Amino acid sequence: MKTQEPPNPFHTDVTDSLSTSTDTFDSPSPVEIQELERQVEYIVDDCFFTVGQVVGMRTTVDYEAVIWWRDHYREKFLAAMLAFGNRWMEDRSNVTSVAIMLAERAVRYSEGKPSIDAEAARRAAADVERHCELHARRAARRQGQDTSDAAVPRIAGYWCTYP
Amino acid sequence: MTPAQEVDYILNDCFLAVGQAVGTQKSLDFDVIPWWRARYRAFFLHAMSANGNSWLRDRHRVTAVGRFLGQRALHHAADKPSIDLCTAELASSDVETGCRMNAEREGEPAPHASQA
Numbered sequence: 001m002k003t004q005e006p007p008n009p010f011h012t013d014v015t016d017s018l019s020t021s022t023d024t025f026d027s028p029s030p031v032e033i034q035e036l037e038r039q040v041e042y043i044v045d046d047c048f049f050t051v052g053q054v055v056g057m058r059t060t061v062d063y064e065a066v067i068w069w070r071d072h073y074r075e076k077f078l079a080a081m082l083a084f085g086n087r088w089m090e091d092r093s094n095v096t097s098v099a100i101m102l103a104e105r106a107v108r109y110s111e112g113k114p115s116i117d118a119e120a121a122r123r124a125a126a127d128v129e130r131h132c133e134l135h136a137r138r139a140a141r142r143q144g145q146d147t148s149d150a151a152v153p154r155i156a157g158y159w160c161t162y163p
Numbered sequence: 164m165t166p167a168q169e170v171d172y173i174l175n176d177c178f179l180a181v182g183q184a185v186g187t188q189k190s191l192d193f194d195v196i197p198w199w200r201a202r203y204r205a206f207f208l209h210a211m212s213a214n215g216n217s218w219l220r221d222r223h224r225v226t227a228v229g230r231f232l233g234q235r236a237l238h239h240a241a242d243k244p245s246i247d248l249c250t251a252e253l254a255s256s257d258v259e260t261g262c263r264m265n266a267e268r269e270g271e272p273a274p275h276a277s278q279a
Binding site for chain 2: 044045049051055057067
């Protein structure tokens with residue numbers, strides 16, 4: 001890959017770049033929720049763009065895989081935003097770095113197939129989420145925070161937050 | 164699914180296609196995303212209400228236009244490190260001009276061209 005200036009996310013190390021914030025956002029009002037629902041669309045678009053960059057012209061992505069990824073991650077991203085607020089401009093590089101991993105795993109799982117299907121998309125997502133949880137657990141341990149199963153998904157941020 | 168719901172999946176599909184053509188050589192400025200989303204959401208919804216939702220039939224053709232949009236953005240970005248709003252506007256202008264010319268050649272009404 002061509003050498004780039006930051007903030008190009010292709011230069012960050014995925015294993016060091018996940019959000020580990022535990023700051024929480026006060027309960028958002030209905031108006032704030034509506035605004036976050038609008039903003040989450042930009043974030044999902046941004047991640048789809050990044051997945052496309054990494055997949056490149058190596059293969060295509062089935063529409064069923066697009067539907068699955070959107071349904072899965074829009075919900076998670078919105079849950080993260082409802083918990084932490086919209087921190088996208090701070091977190092963008094970190095989160096899109098995880099999208100790079102998602103795309104690479106999906107390409108790998110689609111080897112021998114004509115395209116990335118929903119099954120490859122699901123398997124890639126499972127890998128990424130496992131990675132994020134392990135990373136979050138390690139980060140929490142380093143920071144002396146709670147590493148229980150209940151706390152880790154929140155610490156892991158966008159990709160692993162369960163609504 | 165209503166057109167207003169379906170259009171969000173279609174836009175995600177198109178952002179992925181644009182990214183495929185851009186590749187990893189350049190990043191995308193975040194302010195381009197709301198601009199492209201607002202522009203093409205309106206165009207796509209207009210086309211869907213005028214012609215019905217035919218995404219599965221049109222997907223191949225429309226995502227090819229998405230990849231063309233990415234190629235034009237890459238071209239206009241030249242040696243800039245990222246695709247900025249000005250670059251995105253130039254790329255959109257190229258694509259929409261091409262679509263209008265194509266629609267005129269095929270004798271289709273111009274609004275339909277905005278989804279192709």
